Amino acid sequence: MAFRGAVITFPGSNCDRDMAVALEKVWGEPAIRVWHGDPDLPENLDFIAIPGGFSYGDYLRCGAIASRSPVMRAVVAAAGRGVPVLGVCNGFQVLTESGLLPGALMRNAQLNFTCRPVPLTVENAQSLFTAGFEEGAVVTFPVAHHDGNYFADEQTLDRLEGEGRVAFRYASPVNGSQRGIAGVLNAQGNVLGMMPHPERAIEPELGGSDGRVLFESAIGALVDA
Template identity: 55%
Template sequence: MKAAVIVYPGSNCDRDLAVAFERAGAEVTKVWHKDTALPAGLDIVGVPGGFSYGDYLRCGAIAAQSPITRAVIDFTHAGGHAIGICNGFQVLTETKVLPGALMRNAGLKFICKTAGLRVATTDSVFTRAYDDGQVIHLPVAHHDGNYVADPDTLKALQDQDRIAFTYTDNPNGSVADIAGVLSENRRVLGLMPHPERAVDAAHGGTDGAAMFRAIAGLVAPA
């Protein structure tokens, strides 16, 4: 499997994400924000966590306009797989690759802890290694993780089984306890918790490893 990890000024989880892909057997290339094209033959693009461009304007807003992001958008529109984690999720909502938006946490405080997540669907390459309803534990670290969506969008996500994960104890006020959502074609996942920080037992847990093993089964899009 070939993966690319995007690096913006202020990204701080790009190395973690690259290591998680590599542990699952992927060949990983890091791609700088000023590049205008992705490497050929990719199976998946990872948009990592951090504070791209210092989170100025809105989290992910400037990154959404960077040269490489245009290539990421085109890749997903052509059917390519992508995962956006934390700030990466914010970037993907800013680009409209994923619906909804991430707002300031309801408690107005930065949250950094391990959160319980319930697997809401196994019908995706990202979640297929888990069981329906399984509770896993992943770290969260965000100030703007409150997922919001208008009633029609929320209904569509629910009706189309596109809610990937929900919080067991909602830490940020997200509507319907949503922690992660899928694109219409189910090839793009955005989530606020950090699976790439849960692939090594020395870091406190390995519940994220199954996600990357599942992703490793991808084949290049036609």
């Protein structure tokens, strides 16, 4: 079975190649590269990834301008049809700005750019992105962000917790995120936004392979669908 995964590139994206390489290494199929100005997505996509970086230089708010790009209308529509969408780092910011996920990503509490491997606790091992993990397991992904401090009002946070939509939580303080949230799911479970970079942790040569499990989980869910 051939899998069709797409990676969206915006002006200022700098992890799009990393994401494309990760998808190809794990899935054995080259990722389709999609430019932000394209009004439509390729047909019959199995997976859409919005990578990290500094779309539009992070002017205005991180991800705000990118969320208004022509291709995002197609991404929002695809997500509504159930296509899995993964947003990492700047991609997470784009997903919140586009309304696909609740909350916002604010300046790190310590006001510094944070770039290092961090331990994460797997909070939900039932989603299509996380089914290969053990719930409660501690995994290590790198982070590289200046605006990764997850914020939402208490009612939204309670809803995310109650509905099992917190996918990953920082095992130790990283950026001031409320309740240590590192990644959240949409209500349907087919959209995941996270600040840590699973695509940078897919093989031991990169320092660890915990991130590979996320992509393997997604392909497993597609096979079983």
